[in-house]
Amino acid sequence: MSALLEVSGVTKTFDGFRAIDDLSFSVNEPELRAIIGPNGAGKTTFMDLVTGKIRPDAGTICYGDLSRDLTKMSEAQIARAGIGRKFQKPTVFEDQTVEENLTMALAAPRAPFAVLFRRTDARVAARGAAARVGLEDRMQTPAGVLSHGQKQWLEIGMLLAQEPRLLLVDEPAAGMTSAERERTTEMLVEAAKTRAVVVIEHDMEFVRRLNCRVTVLHEGHALAEGSLDHVCADPRVIDVYLGRQEAADA
């Protein structure tokens, strides 16, 4: 296990407001990491910075064996370097079947099999990708008629088909049934056996099931890090996040 992503002293200001404030932490490969924290803590901004959607004012985000600084790379270069991102809302092609969606993902330029793809059996490859997210019985179903959870899984399957080294997943459990949430944790745990997977999530039951290291963000910096039990026992975390969550849940 070694560091795949090293965030050092990153700051991002929007109109004078420090959304990310001297943020430093690292993610190993392979590893499953959860990022939690109150609304506005900077979680989504962190993902925007890693994927090159926005640039920091200061700091570096080093990635991979050559420690390339992602802050100097374009979004396309970062995607090609093996970083995949799942946004909160599913963005699948609703008119296309599960098989067609997965086939498109397999044929994408950054997919490792894209060059070989014409020589392989597209159906077998797509079925393999579907099996990773439990959709192998839905190959001919238009994505638009899948449940919300199944659409999320399809998109995770499309990303996994491209074999990212680092997969960023923003609130996958939102809007899912408890059975879907449980299945999703299994998928992410499995995916993180061979890559780094970073999950932003508010649902603490979901985070508990991920059973992984947790980083708590607050006001743009890492407030605490460790097991869920460790960070949940931290008075600062209780003060800025868990106390408020309990109040919101009440």
Ligand SMILES: Nc1ncnc2c1ncn2[C@@H]1O[C@H](COP(=O)(O)OP(=O)(O)OP(=O)(O)O)[C@@H](O)[C@H]1O
């Ligand atoms: N493009 C932007 N312009 C101005 N302010 C922004 C921009 N993007 C984010 N912010 C601000 O930066 C702060 C961090 O936002 P961010 O979305 O990263 O938080 P978050 O931890 O993901 O919150 P949530 O849990 O609600 O999704 C917020 O105060 C937000 O309003």
